Each structure stands twice: as C-alpha cells, then as structure tokens.
Amino acid sequence: MRPPSCTTDRSTTAERWVAGGGEVARYLSRHGSSHVAKAVLLGAVPPVMVKSDTNPEGTPIEVFDAIRSSVDKDRSQLYWDLSETFYGFNRPDATTSEGARRAFWRLSMQAGIRAAYECISQFSETDFTEDLKRIDVPVLVAHGDDDQIVPLHDSAVKSAELIKKFDPSRLPRRTARAVRQVPHRIRSRPARIPEALSSPVTQSIPIPPHDTLQGALP
Known part of the structure; x- marks a missing residue:
C-alpha cells in the first residue's frame, strides 16, 4: 500500500478488500495514522486465515x-x-x-x-494480529455472512475484537457489520460505505449474527 504522502492532514480513508485489508492493517501498524483518518476492511483476510495452535478455528x-x-x-x-x-x-x-x-x-x-x-x-x-491491535483510527469492518472464501467468524469477527481490545479508552470508535446473505464479492449497496464513513463512529458495536448493510449503517 502506497503511503498517502500527498496530504499533510488526516484526510485520507484507507479502504481495501480481501488481502488488501492486510495491507491497511500493516501500513497503519508500521507507519502510523498521521495521514489516515479512517479505515475500511471489506471481506478482508486479517487477522490470519490458516489453522494453527493459536488459531484453531482457521482453515487447514x-x-x-x-x-x-x-x-x-x-x-x-x-x-x-x-x-x-x-x-x-x-x-x-x-x-x-x-x-x-x-x-x-x-x-x-x-x-x-x-x-x-x-x-x-x-x-x-501472514498474521496481522499485532497490526490490528495498533490501529488507532475509526475502522469499518464489513463482511458477507455467506462468504465461502474468507469465513466471517475467523476474520471480521476476530479483527473487530482485536481492534476494540487495543485500548478501549483511546479507541471507542470501531464498528463492524455482517452483511446478510452476501458472498465474498460484496456487491450489496457499496455506496453505503462512504456514507457511513462520513458520520462519526462514537462507540463499539458488536457484529450481529445477521444484519444488512442497508439496515446497519446510518
């Protein structure tokens, strides 16, 4: 992910899909958020996909x-x-x-x-666990609950929890949504995502088991 060096303030929204979500997490972890105001992880792979002793729910x-x-x-x-x-x-x-x-x-x-x-x-x-913990900007985590490529509960659910646990006193601004009956290719109402980012996120909200992007976002 190329650093948003063209701006001197926190006016950029870092938005990536699938493996690109890992790029967002790694960039913010390594370079900080001086040029990034918000981030979006869409159907993203973090924290880590493969099954291991530390990730028993992962994919073999x-x-x-x-x-x-x-x-x-x-x-x-x-x-x-x-x-x-x-x-x-x-x-x-x-x-x-x-x-x-x-x-x-x-x-x-x-x-x-x-x-x-x-x-x-x-x-x-690639394990993005520690990267997610270092994120200090509002993050929208959106994931289809019928994703057959990157399972929801081993990716978005865990990512949202890791971001929240980073420092609740400093980061009460994480929101996550499960998009009902949507596959890995999230095509349902993409215009709602910029709309959601334009509004401040002021509290942490758990991912519901089933939700629609239309109904979940302002």
Missing part, C-alpha cells in the same frame, strides 16, 4: 496446499471453478451470471503464475 493448511497444486497444474480450471463460490452462484436461490464468471476468469488469468502461486501463502499465513 491442506486447503491452501490444494489451491497451490491447482495453480501449478491447471490454474485456468481453478479460476473458473473458484468464480462460482466467489460470487455465491452455487447457492440454490442464486441468480448466476456467466458474464461475471468469465470476467473473473479473464482477470485471474492475467496474473503471473509465480505471483498467483506465491501469494497464496501471503494471504493465508
């Missing part, structure tokens, strides 16, 4: 090994298959868009194979 390493093997053997088929769960098109009541799946496949195939292979360990095994 074998899952990521299988992805690496598929990238090596037939990444074209992997990306086509992945597009279905990425958009939630495998759900019984889903309206499938072959155009969206083809666009996903086309963009995925443009990535270099080495980058595609090596990024798997980066987004699955």
Whole structure:
C-alpha cells in the first residue's frame, strides 16, 4: 500500500478488500495514522486465515496446499471453478451470471503464475494480529455472512475484537457489520460505505449474527 504522502492532514480513508485489508492493517501498524483518518476492511483476510495452535478455528493448511497444486497444474480450471463460490452462484436461490464468471476468469488469468502461486501463502499465513491491535483510527469492518472464501467468524469477527481490545479508552470508535446473505464479492449497496464513513463512529458495536448493510449503517 502506497503511503498517502500527498496530504499533510488526516484526510485520507484507507479502504481495501480481501488481502488488501492486510495491507491497511500493516501500513497503519508500521507507519502510523498521521495521514489516515479512517479505515475500511471489506471481506478482508486479517487477522490470519490458516489453522494453527493459536488459531484453531482457521482453515487447514491442506486447503491452501490444494489451491497451490491447482495453480501449478491447471490454474485456468481453478479460476473458473473458484468464480462460482466467489460470487455465491452455487447457492440454490442464486441468480448466476456467466458474464461475471468469465470476467473473473479473464482477470485471474492475467496474473503471473509465480505471483498467483506465491501469494497464496501471503494471504493465508501472514498474521496481522499485532497490526490490528495498533490501529488507532475509526475502522469499518464489513463482511458477507455467506462468504465461502474468507469465513466471517475467523476474520471480521476476530479483527473487530482485536481492534476494540487495543485500548478501549483511546479507541471507542470501531464498528463492524455482517452483511446478510452476501458472498465474498460484496456487491450489496457499496455506496453505503462512504456514507457511513462520513458520520462519526462514537462507540463499539458488536457484529450481529445477521444484519444488512442497508439496515446497519446510518
């Protein structure tokens, strides 16, 4: 993530999706928030995806090994298959868009194979726990509760709690929302996110088990 060096005040909102959410957390941890007023983590991977002794609820390493093997053997088929769960098109009541799946496949195939292979360990095994604890600006954590790529309760729920526990007296400004029946590709009312950021967040709010982005945000 490139530092927002073009501004001298805290006027920038750092917003990233999936692995980019880790970039936001790492940037704020390393460089501080002198140029950042707020942050948004959308369907993001932090704190850490892979299962371990310290993260027993995580995704087993074998899952990521299988992805690496598929990238090596037939990444074209992997990306086509992945597009279905990425958009939630495998759900019984889903309206499938072959155009969206083809666009996903086309963009995925443009990535270099080495980058595609090596990024798997980066987004699955990098631990952002300590980075999240150091964040000292208001953060909106939004995540689909039907996310089949980055499970909600092993990512957004934990991230929100880690941010809150950093220092409740200094940081009473964390809000988190589970977006009901939304897959990994959050497409539901994206315009509501900037609207929410324009309003001050003055208290910590727990993630409800089911909520809608429309109903949760001001």
